[in-house]
Amino acid sequence: MAATITVDIPTLRALAAQLADLAQLLDADNDDATCIGMWVSDPKIRTALKNIQHDWSHKRREIVGYLSAVGRAAGAAADAYGQTEQRIAKAAGG
Amino acid sequence: MGHGNGIKWYAHLELPGDGPAAAQACLAVEPPCLPGSSAEFYDAAAQLGRRAQALRDALGQLASIAATEGVWTGAAAEGFRDVLRDAHRSHYDQVPQRYDGYAAALRAYAGALPTHQARIDSARADVQAVLSAYCRVQVAADHTYAPVEALAVASGRDRAVQDCQAAALRFRAVYNDWVDAVAQCERAIEKVDDDRLHNAHGAQVAVDDIAAVAGEISGLTAVLAIAALPLPLLSEVFLVLSTASSLVELAADSTRRFQYGEHVDWRQLSLDALGSVPMIKPVEMGARAARGAKEARVFGRLGAGAKSFGRTFGHELADAYAHGPARALSNLKKAGFRGVVHPSSASRAWKSLRAWEKQDLLQYPAAWGDDAWDHRNEGVATAVRSSAFRVTWQPFEPVVPAAVQHGAERVARPLGRLGTAPLPDGRP
Numbered sequence: 396m397a398a399t400i401t402v403d404i405p406t407l408r409a410l411a412a413q414l415a416d417l418a419q420l421l422d423a424d425n426d427d428a429t430c431i432g433m434w435v436s437d438p439k440i441r442t443a444l445k446n447i448q449h450d451w452s453h454k455r456r457e458i459v460g461y462l463s464a465v466g467r468a469a470g471a472a473a474d475a476y477g478q479t480e481q482r483i484a485k486a487a488g489g
Numbered sequence: 490m491g492h493g494n495g496i497k498w499y500a501h502l503e504l505p506g507d508g509p510a511a512a513q514a515c516l517a518v519e520p521p522c523l524p525g526s527s528a529e530f531y532d533a534a535a536q537l538g539r540r541a542q543a544l545r546d547a548l549g550q551l552a553s554i555a556a557t558e559g560v561w562t563g564a565a566a567e568g569f570r571d572v573l574r575d576a577h578r579s580h581y582d583q584v585p586q587r588y589d590g591y592a593a594a595l596r597a598y599a600g601a602l603p604t605h606q607a608r609i610d611s612a613r614a615d616v617q618a619v620l621s622a623y624c625r626v627q628v629a630a631d632h633t634y635a636p637v638e639a640l641a642v643a644s645g646r647d648r649a650v651q652d653c654q655a656a657a658l659r660f661r662a663v664y665n666d667w668v669d670a671v672a673q674c675e676r677a678i679e680k681v682d683d684d685r686l687h688n689a690h691g692a693q694v695a696v697d698d699i700a701a702v703a704g705e706i707s708g709l710t711a712v713l714a715i716a717a718l719p720l721p722l723l724s725e726v727f728l729v730l731s732t733a734s735s736l737v738e739l740a741a742d743s744t745r746r747f748q749y750g751e752h753v754d755w756r757q758l759s760l761d762a763l764g765s766v767p768m769i770k771p772v773e774m775g776a777r778a779a780r781g782a783k784e785a786r787v788f789g790r791l792g793a794g795a796k797s798f799g800r801t802f803g804h805e806l807a808d809a810y811a812h813g814p815a816r817a818l819s820n821l822k823k824a825g826f827r828g829v830v831h832p833s834s835a836s837r838a839w840k841s842l843r844a845w846e847k848q849d850l851l852q853y854p855a856a857w858g859d860d861a862w863d864h865r866n867e868g869v870a871t872a873v874r875s876s877a878f879r880v881t882w883q884p885f886e887p888v889v890p891a892a893v894q895h896g897a898e899r900v901a902r903p904l905g906r907l908g909t910a911p912l913p914d915g916r917p
Contacts, residue, residue: 410550417547420540421584431591434533437524439499440598443675444591451587451686458581461574465551468572472565 404480407473414466418459424448425455499668502661508653512620515613515660523606523667530599534592541588548576548585580685590681598674605667612660619656623649700741707734 423429425448432445448455502518504511555573557566576582626649630642689697714727746753 410547413543414547417543420543424540431533431537434536435525435530435595437671439671440525440595440674440678443678447591447678447682450682450688453688454580454686455584458584461579461581462547465572468569472569475565 402476402480404473404477407469407476411466411470411473414462414469418462418466421455421462422459425452499671501665501668504657504661508650508657509620509623511657512616512623512653515616515657515664516620518664523602523609525602527599527602530595530602534595534599537588537592537595541585541592544588545585548582552576583684583686587681587684587686591678594674594677594681597677598670601670605663605670608663609660609667612656612663616653616656616660619649619652623653697741697745700738700745703734703738703741707731707738710734 424431430445430448432441432443432448435441435444502515504514551573554561555570555575558570574581623646626642626646630646710727710731714724714731717724717727742753742757
């Protein structure tokens with residue numbers, strides 16, 4: 396067997412969490428209370444930021460969905476590989 | 490400050506001609522203090538930059554997972570890679586750029602804001618001082634009665650008016666510079682929207698609608714062309730409509746992809762292009778209709794399953810898919826083709842349809858060409874056009890063979906005349 400099987404489960408789990416967080420943040424960036432426009436107090440610049448954020452709402456929704464889906468997939472993969480490792484270790488231990 | 494749609498916009502300061510009034514206007518200008526602080530804008534820019542970097546990192550990690558083909562193999566790997574999308578093709582890699590664009594705009598404004606604030610504060614103090622001086626001169630003038638003193642006071646008042654005018658002009662200049670800086674920041678933010686992420690608007694919405702409507706019409710008329718084969722003239726009309734609407738769909742989808750950068754893949758464009766070839770779309774839709782009808786057991790119970798079928802495909806298409814074939818069969822029976830429609834032929838039809846499902850669309854031209862080659866002794870033009878109909882109706886043949894042959898041949902004749910020149914030996 397030439398290939399080496401290495402599954403970095405903590406990294407996979409971290410990636411899942413990172414993607415879920417990112418999806419949540421992107422979603423929040425257009426929320427009325429937490430949108431990026433609210434980060435500045437100048438009303439004109441705030442309005443410009445709100446408008447520009449609103450103007451890519453479709454694509455952002457798509458990306459949020461994508462990041463969430465991939466995050467869930469990565470989480471499921473981390474769980475599955477974790478369980479597999481445990482079972483194999485248990486079986487090998489007799 | 491101007492007002493528009495309930496939103497306060499900063500406007501360039503206009504001054505009245507009178508010096509003291511101009512100074513008053515400067516002091517009454519809104520906002521009295523510039524909104525926000527440099528630190529606040531820098532913080533927001535830093536947060537946006539962190540967001541951009543986090544997105545870039547995440548997309549980079551996903552790209553490296555997607556690139557493990559050959560290293561990570563198996564069903565899990567395939568399943569995971571199926572979820573992943575190409576960040577460049579789907580324009581996701583433009584999101585970090587967008588956030589960086591916002592951040593750059595805010596950072597530039599944050600850098601200039603302290604200077605603007607200092608210049609405005611200074612100019613405002615000057616205006617305040619000269620206006621106070623003018624008021625003092627004015628009070629003195631009110632209490633001066635001697636002619637010599639009156640002359641001096643008048644001279645002082647003129648000077649105070651000129652000072653007011655000069656200070657107001659200086660204030661206007663620095664205030665308008667700040668208004669320009671805000672507008673520049675706003676434009677820089679808006680410029681970020683030049684990417685491929687923004688929602689459709691204007692003509693793009695119209696093109697999207699045209700593509701969607703043309704696609705619906707093309708699909709519906711393709712099904713109707715098949716369903717109406719026993720009525721050749723009607724079938725021909727539907728066929729022409731289907732072809733024309735496929736051409737419109739192709740043009741609209743090409744515009745969406747190449748003009749507006751929307752995600753229209755080559756598969757969609759290929760299907761549009763194939764649909765614009767007469768008979769291809771009807772074949773594709775006919776096969777799908779038959780499969781749908783199979784699920785609804787239309788052939789088994791002649792439309793009894795149309796209710797469940799309609800739930801799956803929607804009212805319009807369901808009507809064409811489920812009722813269309815049923816009506817066609819009913820018409821065939823009335824026309825004296827009772828013998829050709831019988832339950833036992835249904836099983837053979839499904840077997841044939843299952844095979845059609847496998848080949849679906851892509852093998853159709855090959856089958857067409859193969860059949861035409863087998864019948865090349867009939868003459869190229871005749872072989873090509875009659876092969877199209879033989880191959881087209883192949884899956885349905887066990888159900889309504891006589892009607893199909895009859896209808897197909899009648900449709901083929903005028904279409905053949907449209908698509909091919911007469912042969913040298915005079916055959917049509």
